[in-house]
Structures are given as structure tokens and as C-alpha cells.
Amino acid sequence: MCSNTPFATLSPTKVQQLRTGRIAKNIFSVQGLDSAILKIALPSKPVYLGHLGLPDDEHAFHTHGGPDKALMHYAAGHYDKWRKELPGSVSLLTYGAFGENLLTDPADGYNEQTVCIGDIFAIGNNGAQIQVTQPRQPCYKLNHRLEVKDMAMRSQTECRTGWHNRVLVPGFITPGDSMQLIERKHPDWPIRRVQRYLYDERHNMEIMRGLMEMEALAEETRGIFRKRVQKGEYRNEDMRLIGDDNAALKWNTYRLAGKIKETDAVSSFIFEAVDKFENPVQALPGAHIRVKLGPKSGNLVRAYSVVEGDSNGFRLGIVHDARSRGGSKFLHENLELGEELVFSNMASDFPLVDGTLCDEHIFLSGGIGITAFFTSAKLLKEQGRSVALYYAVKRAADVGFKDILQTLEDKVKLCVSEKGSKINIANILNNANDRTHIYVCGPDRLLDAVKETARTIGFPQSNIHSEAFVISTGGDPFTVQIESQCKELQVREGETLLDVLREAGFDIPSNCEVGNCGTCRVGVKQGRVQHRGTGLLGDDKKSMMLSCVSRGVDTLALDL
Template sequence: MSMINVKVVAIEQVTPLVKHFTFVKEDGSSLPAFSGGSHVVVSLDIGGRIHRNPYSLMGSPMENEAYHISVRKQENSRGGSVFMHENVTVGMPLKITYPVNLFSLAKKGRKHILIAGGIGITPFMSQIADLNRMNANYELHYAYRSPEHGAFAAQLKEKCGDHLHCYIDSQGQRLDLQALLNDQPLGTHVYVCGPNAMVLATLDTARNLGWPENHIHSEQFLSPPTGEPFKIQLARSNIEIQVSAEMSMLEAIEAAGVEADYLCRGGVCGRCELDVLETDGALEHNDHFLTDTEKASCKKIMPCVSRAKGERLVLDL
């Protein structure tokens, strides 16, 4: 996979839990342009183990001198976000992937409703730049816990003006999804990024109101969940690998020196899909990619976020 060598040129604490990082290319040349909603995967070497975390690009897609990401310190972090907060310093070199967009704006949409919860605001920051440039009809609905957690609100007010609607939980302000989605013109698209409950509520509300499936967009990167350790066999490589409790299957495969395809590492894109040749127990499918029928068939698994419970799992790799 093609990677880009960058270095950190600025770090800013924007809320009690969120840090903002600015990267430039290590050799001083320009970074690739990108489209609103894109993310990059950042590689972190934590004590010899490579962690790869996806983060949305927040800057304007037209500005290619620097990339901007924001990282929320996760309470149950497997190490990645804590490392970003505590160990990454200005001047440090990092490796990132080229931008990937799994959450793009529907260019033919006539109106765009963006719904963000907390750190879920990040992919919308670049989309707003695109929407403003295209002079598009849009509304941004941004919900956050309390005033000190809404550090992007001031910046957004400047960029979005009347398009912005904020909902501050501690002040009892609530976003009424039913009312918002019930009365929109034909050709409107809705986009949601935020906590699981908010994403599910938005999807349910839109579906129940009869919105067409291809007008409903969401992005929710999963962190690989921890679980019981298990063993896997790689048939083509002819090796057995132990997947520890806090490691993902994909990380264990990579640590064993076997090359595996991946893109988002968050159960969304489908790139790391592997064929299951044999299994004796339940597979814990945690991804958003496989259909329920595919999950039930036990023929495929996404090693970036899914796990196994049985004694035997043979993969075609």
C-alpha cells in the first residue's frame, strides 16, 4: 500500500478530550488534494506493535500544504488515541495512507442535511468547504455535551453562518430528528456521524419516514473490540497465529509478517474481507460491510474488527 511520510507541525488541545494535529509532507512537497468526507489511516509504532487508526481530514480539500485531523482520547483505548494524545509531539515523523473517501457528498443532491454528534463533526469540516464552494443548499446540525466540548462551534459559525444549528446537551437542547427529517424537499440527502445511538436513531427515523436508502449516508468507524484470545490458521501461508485479547485479527496477521489487504480498518470498506475455509464455532462479526445473510453463512469475515470464539478457524490467506 502506498504511504505518505508526514511530520507533525502543530498540536492543539481544543477540548478537554480532543487534540488537533497538523501534518505536512516530510519532504516539503504538497500533499494530494482530496474530497470532502475523506479520511487517512495513521500508522503508529507503539512499542514495536503497529497500530493503524483512521481519522477524518478536517481542512479544506483545496488546501494541499497541510492535513488536519482531530483525535478524541478514548476511554477504553487500545492504545492508539492515548498514544496520539500523550506521545506524539511536534516534529515527529508519521506514516499515513493516501486519503480515502467512504463518506462522500452526493453531488446530485439538491439539499444536504448534515448531523454531527461530538467528535463526529470531523468529516463534515471538509464537506462544508466543498458545500460552500459549490454554493449548495445545506444545514449542519451539531450536537455536543456541554459548551467546553463544542470547541469547533465558533469556527463553524464563521464558516457556515445561518446553515449551523447547535444543540448543547447540558443546556437541555435536543435535536428533534423526527421534526427535522419529516419536512424536507425531494432530492434531500442526510448524512450522520457521531455516537452509535445517534447514528442508529437517524437511520431509523429516515427509513421510517420513507427516505430512499441511497439518500441516507452514515460513517461510523469501529475500533476493533477486545475479546477472548483465539487461534487462526492461514491456509496458503501455512501458519498458525494466536490472536491475543487486545489485538485484532488483522493486526495479528500483520504482526506474523503476512501481507493482508486493508483500507479503512474500521469494518466499513470491505477491502480486508477473507474467505473462511473451516470453522467450528461462532464468528463474532462486528463489521458494517457484510450482509446479515453473509454473516450467517460463516463463509466470509472482516479481520479488521471481527473475532472468533471456537477452537478452529481456517482462512484463505
């Protein structure tokens, strides 16, 4: 339970950061989940703080903003505690992770126990004043942001939620400004004490009657107490803390039940759910799944194609790649039978074209790229559709997944280089028509060859669908323009947009940095993007890009 003894006063502090965010659609790759929780630190120059907060700070949900929630303050000192308690989310627990607008000195002692309802603070030398209005009530988007299933509930239980402020006197403020308590109206009502009656002692009518009359307390919180006292209505908090079936964070624990060596470099990993689902979901065509590899891996997060299975148990095919950034190396060398890992729900971002638009499906794969196509090819064969699966390897010894290949029978075309057999791309495309769709997964040279051949013979590029199994971060140089900051930046051949933005002073959050998680997404206002990685849904790619792996063509205008 939260303690409620405040300090007598608070010493002056300094504004560490000011942060704002734009609404991102389908955030965290959840269809229909919109949020502005990913906030960017503003540069050290004056910014106007108005009655509705900082400019360009958006809110996806109508109750998340307004005069009583103009500025959300989070205690910077909480971050060290969270990092110790949640080692699996350390890379995400950077300033801004809780969607705050204001951070002050982490050593200032400002927190839910020492800050009181009605406290008035002066910021800077231009007359700006803010007043504390209510505790922040954390919602399920924190679960997604920090990839912890019960993060909103943890934040609430530990009374590390942050708090909202109204703006009494607007004015210009700047990161680095002094901030000082100038009036304390309710010294007996620290934030934690209000939380006690919001969440723990929910039936103390005498206390709640007093709180509903406290003018400094935000109307939203007063309304909660008013409904309890006057109508006996108590809000079900599950929707706020967990979300509905679509929005709830769905990470589940699986145990490694089997490891099968397919080739010298490739193994199948069989995982079984620790808690079985009553109605398991089958792996759809193009299914992939994200996995947290845990503290022993350095808290890596990776995504892999699902070879076969359902939500109760599935098979992954993973190559032990010398170019790996640690994920496949960890799985092959360190993960033992019986050990457990946490996986997301399966998602499909490489689906089949609708059957009404396609008469023939042709899959071209190189090496481990075959794993992206097994679920699709098996489904099409079962449906009696026209399908061909080309599987290119260097040596006969490199052919894996022979049990699945046998079930596909004559739908599989093996192409083994050492035997003089290669995928004849020109022949395949010359025999295709406008209702043939080509799916490619393999090294860049395979996709490049398919696209170049298609251009040469006039095969429609719109009928070619691709996914790279090795995410390259380099490429041709390009320029980015950030109109809001009047900046133009150059991204050189071997650089990532993420690194360039950070070097320019933009605080861009990230996690996996290999295109899987979507945390580093940035808005694109104008220009063409070479999308890489799996961290964005289809519609997101119209206005967003992954700054860790995707690249621009010539010039991009970014929306930061």
C-alpha cells in the same frame, strides 16, 4: 551483492505450510489493483499438487502462474531477519506475507544460496516431485502487502525473494510431509547466482548465453537473457518494482507542526509534509487518512478524518478516548512537536451524493463525528448548495473547531444537551423529501435513531449515509458456512469473525484489527453483511467483508 556459493547438498526437511489464495479485487483499497497475494494456510489433509499447482490457487496477472511457476517456495528462515530489519511491519511479517505456496522448516537452511536451478525434490510418500525453475521476481504488490514503499526492491537486493518450481510428477501432498532433494542438475547455479546476472552483472554476454540454453531454467528467465544477448533489449524494472501512479504505494512522511486543544478531550493535530508536493491534492469530501504510529506505539495503524488541508499539510481532529485501543492515547500522550509519522494518501469513502440526484445535504454529527463533515460542508457552502450541519454535544465546553464553525456561519446548528437542545430527527426528516440526503457520523444510538425514525415516517433508507466513529466489534450472533471445508461456525455476540476463523484453524492475516487496513478481508459468497470500518472500497463490499469488525446477519456463506 548476492553471494553465490551453494552448500554441497541439502538435508531432508518437512513441509511446514501449504498456502493458496483467491483473487481479491481492489486489494489494499487501491482501485483496480487485483491480487491473490493473501494466501491462506491449508488444513493438514492431503491436497492434489498438479502441473499448475495447488487447487484454488489463483493468479490475477497472466505471467504469475503456469507450469514453470506452479509452486512458489519461500525460505521460512528469512522471516526472523525481516522482523529485525523492519520493526514497523512486524505484525504483517507472518508466514504467507510474501504470497508463497510452500514453506518448509525454518531451520532447514533452504534459501536462495543453497537451492539450485534444476534441483528436484520428492514430497511425501505418494510420488510427487517438483523442480526448481527460477528466482521469484518480486513486484510492487509486496510494497502494499507489507506497507514498506520499497519492499519489492529490498527483497530483490537482499536476495530473499523465494523461488518457483514446476511439478514433474503430480500427486497428493500434506502439510507435515517430508521433502528431500533427490537430484541436483546444476550445483554451480544456486538461485542467488542467477539473480546476480538478472540484476547486477546485466551485460555479461558469455554467462547469459549459457543461461539461455539451460533447459531446467524457466522460459521466462531464459527469455530475458535471450533478449539481452540477441536484441540488446533490457527491461525497465520500475513497473514491476514500483507500479504505475495508481498502483505505487504512496506512504509519505509528515512532521507534527502543531497541537491545538479544542476541548478537554479533543485536540487538533497539524501535520506538514517533510517533502513538499509540487501539485498538492486537496482533501475531498469525506477524506480520511491512514497513519503508521510506529514502534513506540506497538506499530499501530489507524485512520482519521481529515478536517481540512491538502497533501502538503493537513489537520486531524482526534479525541482522547478512554475506549481507545491505543491510537488516540499514543497521539495525545506520546507524540511531540517535530516528531515524524508516515501517512498514506488521503482517500474518500464517505463522499457526497452527486448533485444531479440531490437538492439538499443534511449532516447529523455527534461529538467527534463532526470531523467527517467539515470538508463536505465547506465545499457545499462555497458552491452555494443547500446544506445544514447539525453538531450535537453534551456541554457547551465540548464544542470544538470554533474557527471552522465560524466560516460555516448559519449552516451550523449547535445542539447542546445541557441547554435542552437536541437534534430533532423527526422534524428534520418530516421536512425532507426524496431529493434530500442525510449523512450521519456519531455514536451508534444516533444512527439507530435516524434509521428508526426514517422507517416510522417512510423516509427512504437509501437516502441515509452513515459512518461510525467508534468501531464496535460485537453485535448479534451469526453463523458462517465455509463450503470448501464443509464447516459451519458460530460467531457469538462478543466475538469477532476473525477470532472465530482463527480458532477454527484458518490462517487469516490481519494488521490494525479496528477496520482500517483491509488486511483481514474475507470473501462473501452469500448473505447480508453489516459493514464496519474503512478498509474496503464501495465495490469491495459486494463480495468481501472485514473479519475484524464487520458482522453477518443470520447466516453467511464465506469464500475462503
